Amino acid sequence: MVEIITDSICDLPSQLTEQPGITVIPLNILFGKEFYRDGIDLTTEEFYRRQSEGVVIPVTSAPTPSTFAEAYDRLAEATDEILVITISSELSATYKAAVVAIGLMKKRCRVEVVDSRWAISAEGLIVVTAAKAVRAGANLDEVVAVVQRSIRRVDMRATFDTLEYLKRGGRIGAASVLLGSVLNVNPIITIRNGIIHPAGRERSRAKAIDYLCNFAMSYSHIEEMAIEDATTPGDAEELAERLSAKFPKERIYRCKTSPVIGTNTGPHVLVLSLIGDR
Amino acid sequence: MSQVKLLSGRELRDMFVAATDWLEKNAPEVDALNVFPVPDGDTGTNMTLTMRSTLEEAFRAPDHSTSAVAEAIAKGALMGARGNSGVILSQIWHGLAKGLAGKELFTGRDFAKALTIASMEAYKGIDNPVEGTILTVAKDMAAAARSQVDNGEDDIMLVVEAAVKAGRESVANTPNLLAVLKEAGVVDAGGQGLYTILEGALHYLKGEVAEAQLGKPGIIVSNVPMLAKTAQMMAADENPYGYCTSFIIKGQELDPDKIRLKLKKKGESLIVVGDKSVVRIHIHSLDPGGVLHMATSLGTVHHVSIQNMDEQHQDFVEAQQGDIPAADIGVIAVVSGEGLASVFTSLGVMAVVPGGRTMNPSTKDLLQAVEAVASDKVIILPNNKNVILAARQVQALTEKTVKIMPTRTIPQGIAALLAFNSELDMETNLQAMKKARLAVKSIAIARAARSTQLGKLQIKRRQPIGFLDGRLVAVADSLVGVLAKTLARLDLAKAEVITVYYQNDSGRLEIGPLIGSLREKYPQLQIELLRGEQPHYNYIVSVE
Incomplete structure (x- = not known):
């Protein structure tokens, strides 16, 4: 069976990531001199509490190649096919670390590293399709083909109440045009070709949620959907409820935005990711 | 600068500095040419990055002898080679270093000889050399340099000038040799890159500092009749491209020829270059894992x-098609008030x-703004019903595409x-x-300019009045009172x-209690x- 490795950016709920066959490599967070592994040493709640205290500004770093290499070697004991799906290489050095790690492996095993070109739950849904293909008995080449197809079909929109965190993290990309507004606006962003792009701006949180809702409603057919929030489960629930006519609520993956992403978005991020046809 | 007869390693290095700068300016254009072997649009970038690594090493050369610098150049290129074109380039510099080995100083004759060895080495590194590429351009440039020397010329500047001239013709001829170029209507990207490098070096030799700093290299236009540009640039066959895999092997007693033989069946576009201790490998393979294991x-x-x-190609095609024209829409707004x-x-x-006090800019004012912005497509927001007509006049007066979004209020x-x-x-x-324009409600509060009667409303001069979406709907004795009345509708x-x-600070103070009660009554x-x-209006309010 193909073993799947992904990074903690994919924000998949733990009931999925704890399944056999999926290994999550954590990114790292530094609060001053304190070092944490995303989702392991630092829970999402604890992170946002500390972030909002604002005493130390957290920074993030990609996993080291050796972290990946250790995972490869460990999994290679039981499999000879490993698929690694990472956050967009434009946003993090994680992809590079995963590739370099191939050269550091001690065991022999075929490893394919795929740059998802996405992040957060959009990346997560790509992992979901890969895991489903593996369960259906696909071999590594077949799973890679499924993943490539998902990369092209997935889409996502995210809103939050300020772009300041994204700007501070240096990842604002083309969405920088949304910066600097004298009025309060809720920016809406997406990812295109691996980097962050502006998708719109709304005057209120309620309108931003309308935007996410309309975005999903514009699809004629939806195969997978994920809704994620960091500290606003009420908004996520409202969105899921409003979309239930379009897509069964119980099939929506409900995700929590990981601290590493939270470092770049702030606590009020709300994300809708889906795979489907317009 | 006078003509140079004998050059040192330091001057060789400076030639490379000038060449790299010159290439860097041209990198995006070279990227756009890239269709062979894989149309992923990165040849210019890859060659530039390779040249940068080359320079880094050149500055670390142990001394300023020609041979030491040339060797450092070859090493830097090998270590930093990126992509197909970068690896071939590194092989060319490897050959150049071979040709200049043992030289303290060098002449035009030495350089011509080194170029010849460079072009031969480039062919040797590749499993199945294809003509109409950087290889052909390297060969033609070397031949021109050599024939200049055979005619008794030993001046480096004239030798390089002959090579550059031949390179230009060779690049222009690449579509005749490689069908995929002809189909795409482009010259070969790698060839263009190599030509640009030598052209940059020539600028240095001629002492054309200003030209090198302010000028920009051009893409050679072929006079070969091109086929119509296809929507999707594709390489000759439509097989999946797989993974562009490159890496360095360090070891002892490595044998590039044996490695080449071993890897031959693992993929396409195989390049193996290097020596006994360091070998650089570049291959397009469907199984990069297998290659790395070996x-x-x-x-x-x-x-x-x-x-x-496949993904790079997809991105490249998408980048070529979408997005680009849309990015240049500019928006102009008519607004009064800092x-x-x-x-x-x-x-x-x-x-x-x-807008001035009356919110009435002239067509000329608007036309000037339209002409001044950097976009060819402009949207005008008049923000007043009296400006819409003047804005429409602009459309006939400019070559730019001008659209009017008839906004009637701020x-x-x-x-x-x-x-x-x-x-x-x-x-x-x-x-x-x-x-969005139709979804918002606009309120404006001002004092009446004169006494009047409007429908049932009796208005005295200076009395506060309220407009809702441009219609006079309320009158009261205070500004805040009329705002409350208008909001109540x-x-x-x-x-x-x-x-x-609000217009000014006292306006803000006066409105405080009203805002407080609104917040209390409507917590959402x-x-x-x-x-x-803003002039004229004490308050402008939007309700969404």
């Missing part, structure tokens, strides 16, 4: 890079045309601007902006955002107050 059995593996070319102007500017308008203008997305095309934007329980643009409301400094 490599680790020979020595230690470094600088591994695996790129999915505070309001800064709101519009902060939301991305390219120009603000001051709140409509801001709502429309918020809906604008510079990454979308004109039609999509106009639709979104129209929808709307169902605020369904509203989400109220933005109040998000209320924002901003200093608009």
